[in-house]
Amino acid sequence: MAMSVLDIVLEKAKEQNATKITEITLEIGELLFLNPEQFHFCMELVTEHTMAEGTQINITVKPSKVKCKKCGKELRWDQSPDDHFVFPVLECECGCKDLEITEGRELNIVSIKIERP
Numbered sequence: 001m002a003m004s005v006l007d008i009v010l011e012k013a014k015e016q017n018a019t020k021i022t023e024i025t026l027e028i029g030e031l032l033f034l035n036p037e038q039f040h041f042c043m044e045l046v047t048e049h050t051m052a053e054g055t056q057i058n059i060t061v062k063p064s065k066v067k068c069k070k071c072g073k074e075l076r077w078d079q080s081p082d083d084h085f086v087f088p089v090l091e092c093e094c095g096c097k098d099l100e101i102t103e104g105r106e107l108n109i110v111s112i113k114i115e116r117p
């Protein structure tokens with residue numbers, strides 16, 4: 001996953017005639033269940049020997065959204081107090097269990113800072 005992010009980042013940087021990438025800001029959906037610190041580490045690894053080597057990497061986790069297909073109410077995925085995810089049987093207040101995940105599964109490249117010649 002870090003590799004594919006890097007590919008996109010490098011491509012965008014090349015389009016801009018960048019010589020170096022100085023900062024990458026990413027947003028990861030919490031339902032991807034990626035540990036931000038681990039992902040940060042992966043990004044550092046894959047950027048080695050590229051123009052993004054040593055870049056500042058910012059990662060924020062985006063909360064999920066789950067929507068009830070019946071009444072349209074938006075819910076949030078539960079999180080246990082120790083910050084580990086639990087997989088509850090999600091049920092809307094209206095009793096409907098037919099829920100759709102609308103946010104939390106995406107990985108967005110928010111911004112890239114580059115240096116030009």
Ligand SMILES: [Zn+2]
Nearest residue numbers: 068071092094
């Ligand atoms: Zn509902």
